[in-house]
Amino acid sequence: xxxxxxxxxxxxxxxxxxxxxxxxxxxxxxxxxxxxxxxxxxxxxxxxxxxxxxxxxxxxxxxxxxxxxxxxxxxxxxxxxxxxxxxxxxxxxxxxxxxxxxxxxxxxxxxxxxxxxxxxxxxxxxxxxxxxxxxxxxxxxxxxxxxxxxxxxxxxxxxxxxxxxxxxxxxxxxxxxxxxxxxxxxxxxxxxxxxxxxxxxxxxxxxxxxxxxxxxxxxxxxxxxxxxxxxxxxxxxxxxxxxxxxxxxxxxxxxxxxxxxxxxxxxxxxxxxxxxxxxxxxxxxxxxxx
Amino acid sequence: xxxxxxxxxxxxxxxxxxxxxxxxxxxxxxxxxxxxxxxxxxxxxxxxxxxxxxxxxxxxxxxxxxxxxxxxxxxxxxxxxxxxxxxxxxxxxxxxxxxxxxxxxxxxxxxxxxxxxxxxxxxxxxxxxxxxxxxxxxxxxxxxxxxxxxxxxxxxxxxxxxxxxxxxxxxxxxxxxxxxxxxxxxxxxxxxxxxxxxxxxxxxxxxxxxxxxxxxxxxxxxxxxxxxxxxxxxxxxxxxxxxxxxxxxxxxxxxxxxxxxxxxxxxxxxxxxxxxxxxxxxxxxxxxxxxxxxxxxxxxxxxxx
Numbered sequence: 167x168x169x170x171x172x173x174x175x176x177x178x179x180x181x182x183x184x185x186x187x188x189x190x191x192x193x194x195x196x197x198x199x200x201x202x203x204x205x206x207x208x209x210x211x212x213x214x215x216x217x218x219x220x221x222x223x224x225x226x227x228x229x230x231x232x233x234x235x236x237x238x239x240x241x242x243x244x245x246x247x248x249x250x251x252x253x254x255x256x257x258x259x260x261x262x263x264x265x266x267x268x269x270x271x272x273x274x275x276x277x278x279x280x281x282x283x284x285x286x287x288x289x290x291x292x293x294x295x296x297x298x299x300x301x302x303x304x305x306x307x308x309x310x311x312x313x314x315x316x317x318x319x320x321x322x323x324x325x326x327x328x329x330x331x332x333x334x335x336x337x338x339x340x341x342x343x344x345x346x347x348x349x350x351x352x353x354x355x356x357x358x359x360x361x362x363x364x365x366x367x368x369x370x371x372x373x374x375x376x377x378x379x380x381x382x383x384x385x386x387x388x389x390x391x392x393x394x395x396x397x398x399x400x401x402x403x404x405x406x407x408x409x410x411x412x413x414x415x416x417x418x419x420x421x422x423x424x425x426x427x428x429x430x431x432x433x434x435x436x437x438x439x440x441x442x443x444x445x446x447x448x449x450x451x452x453x454x455x456x
Numbered sequence: 457x458x459x460x461x462x463x464x465x466x467x468x469x470x471x472x473x474x475x476x477x478x479x480x481x482x483x484x485x486x487x488x489x490x491x492x493x494x495x496x497x498x499x500x501x502x503x504x505x506x507x508x509x510x511x512x513x514x515x516x517x518x519x520x521x522x523x524x525x526x527x528x529x530x531x532x533x534x535x536x537x538x539x540x541x542x543x544x545x546x547x548x549x550x551x552x553x554x555x556x557x558x559x560x561x562x563x564x565x566x567x568x569x570x571x572x573x574x575x576x577x578x579x580x581x582x583x584x585x586x587x588x589x590x591x592x593x594x595x596x597x598x599x600x601x602x603x604x605x606x607x608x609x610x611x612x613x614x615x616x617x618x619x620x621x622x623x624x625x626x627x628x629x630x631x632x633x634x635x636x637x638x639x640x641x642x643x644x645x646x647x648x649x650x651x652x653x654x655x656x657x658x659x660x661x662x663x664x665x666x667x668x669x670x671x672x673x674x675x676x677x678x679x680x681x682x683x684x685x686x687x688x689x690x691x692x693x694x695x696x697x698x699x700x701x702x703x704x705x706x707x708x709x710x711x712x713x714x715x716x717x718x719x720x721x722x723x724x725x726x727x728x729x730x731x732x733x734x735x736x737x738x739x740x741x742x743x744x745x746x747x748x749x750x751x752x753x754x755x756x757x758x759x760x761x
Contacts, residue, residue: 231662251668261663265681265758274677275667306758326667 176242177329177362179205179228183237186223187387196387197223200237203381203390205330205362210353212365212373213381214419216427220388221366225334228364229255241330251275254323258335260315262307268318269294269303275326290325296358297321297351313344317351324355330362337372346404349376353402370419374412375402382422385429392422546728551735554728564717568736571702571714574630575744578637579698586645586694587687594653594683595675607646615640615701619708633705633713640701641694648693652686653679685759688752695748699741714740 184201187194198220205211213221226232227239230249239246241253249255262271269290276286294300297317307315316336323331333352337345353376356363367373373380374396382392396415398406406412504511525548530536532547546554558564593600615636622632656679664678706715718733753759 229662229666231665249662249665251666253666255663255666257659257663259657259659261657261659263660263663263678263681265684265756274664274669278668278670278673308758322663323666 177205177207178242179203179330179362179364180240180243181224181228181237182240184224184227184234184239185236186220186227186232187235194235199387199389201383201388201390205364207362208360210356210363210365210376210378211381212367212377212379213383214367214370214373214423215383215388215391216385216423216429217368219383219385219426221383222334224383224388225332225364225366228330229253229332251278251326252329253332254326254328254330255332256316256319256323256334256336258338260307260312260319260339262315262318262322264307267304267306268299268310271307271318272322272325275322279326293321293325294318296355311344312340313348316340316348320352320355324359324361328361330364331356333363333365335367338367338369345372350404352376353400357401370416370423371407374398374415374419375407380419382419383426385426391426394419544727546731550728551731554726554732558729558732567712567714567717568740570712571706572740574634574637574702574706574713575695575698575740578634578702579641579695581634582638582641582645582694582698583691586642586690587649590646590649590687590690591653591675591680591683594650594656595679600650607643611643611647615697616704616708619705622705623709629709629711633702633710636705637698637702641698644693644697645687645690648686648690649683652683652690655686656682684756688748688756691748691752692745695744696741699737699744703737 181201181203185196185199187196187199189195201220201224203211203213203224213224215221223232227234228241228246230246230253233247246253262268263274266274269287272290272293273286276289281289291300291303294303297320299314299317299321302310302314302318307318310318319336320331320333336352337348340348349372365373365376377396380394380396381390382394383389384391394415398409398411398415529548531542532545536542589603593603618636618639619632622635623629626632626635660678660682661674664674669677702713703715703718706713707719710716714733714736718730718737721727721729721733
């Protein structure tokens with residue numbers, strides 16, 4: 167019992183005073199500046215923001231692919247200095263190994279851990295069974311649909327028993343119906359495994375539906391603009407997306423993001439320009455100009 | 457409501473009564489209700505319908521080859537001489553006769569086997585050196601920067617241009633011919649391996665790192681299998697160039713081999729043997745390419761074959 171509680175306490179992510187810039191001929195270009203986020207053990211946290219705001223950069227730093235220019239990234243108090251199986255990751259692009267069958271893909275992390283063949287085979291089969299993919303265990307990935315590939319991707323990332331799961335817009339390439347189902351599957355797995363999740367998306371509905379808390383990032387250079395707790399009860403149903411509580415949260419986040427998206431697009435794009443109100447037509451109608 | 461459901465369920469069962477039954481269902485129903493002969497016929501008809509395009513291609517191919525043989529026959533029969541002279545060119549029948557003699561001839565078979573052995577040695581050595589070199593060059597920038605300039609300088613030199621140098625370099629004629637064959641296939645294999653390494657999707661490498669893979673397994677389990685399709689392209693191209701180089705080397709400096717046989721036939725005024733040698737080289741080249749494709753399919757079962 168005490169072991170169980172100890173397990174549940176693992177997976178705390180701390181990102182403090184995080185800045186990351188890329189070196190170019192014109193000097194350092196900041197991608198993220200002074201961001202600070204945390205994820206409690208077992209918590210589901212999303213980062214939303216306009217495209218190019220550096221949310222994926224932040225996630226890649228937690229995964230250990232990028233080193234911060236300033237600040238620190240720690241998981242359970244340990245500095246993150248390289249990728250490891252403690253931090254499972256699901257990518258936006260399909261990242262299954264095409265030369266391995268579904269089961270071999272899931273087994274890969276266990277093989278790296280040095281687990282023997284029969285044990286990792288049965289572990290992979292159990293996990294695939296949970297995800298409803300057992301009948302595809304011997305298929306190669308190019309036979310699977312996009313949704314199934316991402317499901318295998320999630321199962322593969324969870325197979326090594328990571329402390330945290332990092333997801334980088336994992337459902338971005340899926341159609342709307344498949345995406346909703348995938349969100350449900352992810353929630354179910356998260357609740358069963360009591361794992362910490364850091365989820366990056368530009369889809370506000372997705373962030374609210376899935377998360378305990380949502381961070382909203384500003385346009386480049388990205389900083390954390392707001393932190394919003396999502397008090398919706400669990401388990402969450404799709405019908406909740408129509409509730410007034412959900413819609414209120416959505417409106418709030420929407421206006422935050424919209425402001426930043428307009429900024430990110432730069433130039434003359436503002437509400438007036440979007441409606442075409444300030445275009446001087448010199449007293450003529452558009453039809454007569456054309 | 458119930459009636460409607462019933463009616464929907466009916467058509468496949470009753471077959472003939474309903475005129476709106478879709479064709480495949482009708483065929484299934486007919487096949488199930490008839491003797492094996494009928495079943496076999498429906499299958500055959502469907503097989504033909506599904507493979508129509510391929511059958512057409514096969515048929516046209518066969519006609520095309522027959523026309524080629526026919527024109528060869530006519531050109532040689534009437535000894536056509538219209539700037540291009542077919543006067544001494546052997547006819548298909550003469551070449552076939554020469555072939556029937558050759559299959560019983562131990563010496564001819566020795567020529568063929570020796571050429572195959574040279575290809576095998578030269579090609580396998582090229583693969584054994586070029587594939588690991590390409591993999592290492594693709595993974596480690598420093599090694600690439602050291603080796604690449606040298607390979608780029610040597611690469612444009614055709615293997616045949618190496619013949620005199622090769623004779624000086626190697627103590628025996630046999631070794632120098634194998635070396636020429638080696639050189640011919642070496643560069644296509646190296647370049648394609650390098651290309652394969654460069655084209656490895658970085659997200660696969662990152663995925664493997666997130667699953668706990670370290671340098672050796674990233675190399676072995678990600679870079680190598682991801683490059684395999686390119687490597688096999690290189691092997692196929694390399695095999696083609698290996699034959700070109702081998703035949704040229706045998707014609708220039710050989711005493712045995714199918715290239716030498718073809719050249720010798722010309723010197724000895726045995727014109728039918730020239731064509732026999734050429735056809736033999738073509739068939740061997742075709743066979744070795746097919747063998748590599750077959751091995752490729754075995755090694756890469758995940759690819760769409």
